[in-house]
Amino acid sequence: MELDNPKKVERVELLLSNILRxxxxxSMFVVAIGGIIFLWSHGSDSLDPNLIKGIPNQLxxxxxxxxxxxxxxxxxxxxxxxxxxxxxPIARVxxxxxxxxxxxxxxxxxxxxxxxxxxxxxxxxxxx
Amino acid sequence: MFGxxxxxxxxxxxxxxxxxxxxxxxxxxxxxxxxxxxGMIIVPLLVLGLHVDIHYAIGASLIAVIATSTGASVAYVKxxxxxxxxxxxxxxxxxxxxxxxxxxxxxxxxxxxxxxxGFVLLYCSVTMFYSNHQLQMDRPPDRLAxxxxxxxxxxxxxxxxxxxxxxxxxxxLIMFMAGxxxxxxxxxxxxLKVLGMDRVMKLPFKVSTTTSNFMIGVxxxxxxxxxxxxxxxxxxxxxxxxxxxxxxxxxxARLLPYTKTTLLRYLFACLVISIALQMxxxxxxxxx
Numbered sequence: 001m002e003l004d005n006p007k008k009v010e011r012v013e014l015l016l017s018n019i020l021r022x023x024x025x026x027s028m029f030v031v032a033i034g035g036i037i038f039l040w041s042h043g044s045d046s047l048d049p050n051l052i053k054g055i056p057n058q059l060x061x062x063x064x065x066x067x068x069x070x071x072x073x074x075x076x077x078x079x080x081x082x083x084x085x086x087x088x089p090i091a092r093v094x095x096x097x098x099x100x101x102x103x104x105x106x107x108x109x110x111x112x113x114x115x116x117x118x119x120x121x122x123x124x125x126x127x128x
Numbered sequence: 129m130f131g132x133x134x135x136x137x138x139x140x141x142x143x144x145x146x147x148x149x150x151x152x153x154x155x156x157x158x159x160x161x162x163x164x165x166x167g168m169i170i171v172p173l174l175v176l177g178l179h180v181d182i183h184y185a186i187g188a189s190l191i192a193v194i195a196t197s198t199g200a201s202v203a204y205v206k207x208x209x210x211x212x213x214x215x216x217x218x219x220x221x222x223x224x225x226x227x228x229x230x231x232x233x234x235x236x237x238x239x240x241x242x243x244x245x246g247f248v249l250l251y252c253s254v255t256m257f258y259s260n261h262q263l264q265m266d267r268p269p270d271r272l273a274x275x276x277x278x279x280x281x282x283x284x285x286x287x288x289x290x291x292x293x294x295x296x297x298x299x300x301l302i303m304f305m306a307g308x309x310x311x312x313x314x315x316x317x318x319x320l321k322v323l324g325m326d327r328v329m330k331l332p333f334k335v336s337t338t339t340s341n342f343m344i345g346v347x348x349x350x351x352x353x354x355x356x357x358x359x360x361x362x363x364x365x366x367x368x369x370x371x372x373x374x375x376x377x378x379x380x381a382r383l384l385p386y387t388k389t390t391l392l393r394y395l396f397a398c399l400v401i402s403i404a405l406q407m408x409x410x411x412x413x414x415x416x
Contacts, residue, residue: 012212013208013210013212016212017201017202017203020198020201020202020345021202023198024195024198024199024202027195028195028370028371028374031367031370031371032367032371034363034367035145035367035368035371038363038364038367039141039142039145042141042364043140043141043142043145044140044141044142059359059361059362059363060356060357060358060359060361061357075363075364078363078364078366078367079361079363081367082191082356082361082363082366082367082370083356085191085194085195085198085370086191086194086349086352086353086356088194088198088345088349089194089198089345089346089348089349090349092345092346093216093219093346096212096216105277107276107277108213108216108217108277111216111217111220112216114220115216115219115220115223115346118220118223118224118227118350119223119346119349119350119353121227121353122223122226122227122230122349122350122351122352122353122354122357123349123353123356123357124353124357125353125354125357126357
């Protein structure tokens with residue numbers, strides 16, 4: 001990616017930093033909104049210590065998190081924001097992969113693909 | 129810490145959220161001032177001070193680490209010091225390590241995690257006093273590094289200076305261990321990554337720090353995904369922690385240029401040692 005052409009280097013790095021910044025801002029915003037909704041409806045509940053011991057399955061896997069946004073709004077939206085935050089580095093690796101593919105850098109397409117697969121494996125892994 | 133125990137169970141949700149937020153604000157602030165990074169301070173603070181279950185603390189810490197390192201790397205990438213290819217190549221090691229770390233760590237008894245944390249913290253408090261700067265000698269190109277396209281240049285006042293990466297296999301192993309520690313303890317392992325790149329692989333110091341920062345987010349994301357699926361990321365707990373740590377880190381970074389390094393280092397070393405001892409104590413004598 002670091003070609004001898006400084007202009008091209010700058011463009012790529014600008015792209016990456018914009019992706020990172022956008023991902024971070026959006027995900028934090030979503031988390032905050034979810035937080036506000038959550039505290040609005042559950043703020044004065046007393047904490048049930050037993051609640052801490054187990055996260056409902058709806059908030060653990062990606063498909064159910066998305067579904068949960070419509071039901072338990074606050075928690076669902078917060079968890080979605082958290083997923084977006086995890087997805088930001090994934091987006092960064094994916095864009096590196098695309099740039100390497102454009103440059104026909106086979107070695108680094110493979111390397112980026114490995115990292116990407118590791119990240120996706122982690123995110124979509126299930127215990128059941 | 130220092131016997132500040134907040135009894136969470138008699139609180140309402142909003143009070144607990146506020147406690148988590150301000151505790152994390154402090155942790156983020158201290159973390160960015162000390163250069164230790166988030167996880168090292170967040171997890172002990174949550175576990176010792178606020179009595180959060182360690183697995184949930186690790187889950188929340190990983191998310192917070194993604195946020196802070198992403199925020200920091202935005203600035204670094206633009207400056208042109210980051211070695212993106214070396215970072216990606218080493219990320220194959222850190223992500224693999226992180227996944228192994230989480231899978232192993234989730235099976236470990238909690239006391240073992242506490243003790244490991246204590247030892248890692250003790251190690252960090254000692255290395256805080258090591259000097260940062262290696263004498264930059266340009267070394268001949270290493271064949272493996274050249275094949276892997278790791279060699280690069282970095283900007284300086286005299287133009288672009290090239291450097292050649294060395295000792296790739298050992299550096300790779302160190303990165304794997306950094307990833308594993310990240311998965312087990314919920315930290316970013318930035319310090320270990322910088323160590324590996326700066327001292328072993330002989331990258332220029334500023335390249336090592338920026339590239340390490342670039343890698344921390346990916347490593348933490350690899351651990352975080354698994355933690356999410358294991359059910360250890362509670363949105364209600366994680367939300368105030370992420371927001372608090374990010375805000376704290378932001379203010380800490382702002383304050384950093386105005387602070388005296390040596391005094392800070394001694395203060396933080398004391399703090400870290402105190403935390404390390406408490407973690408070791410808890411690991412040894414069981415959770416009260």
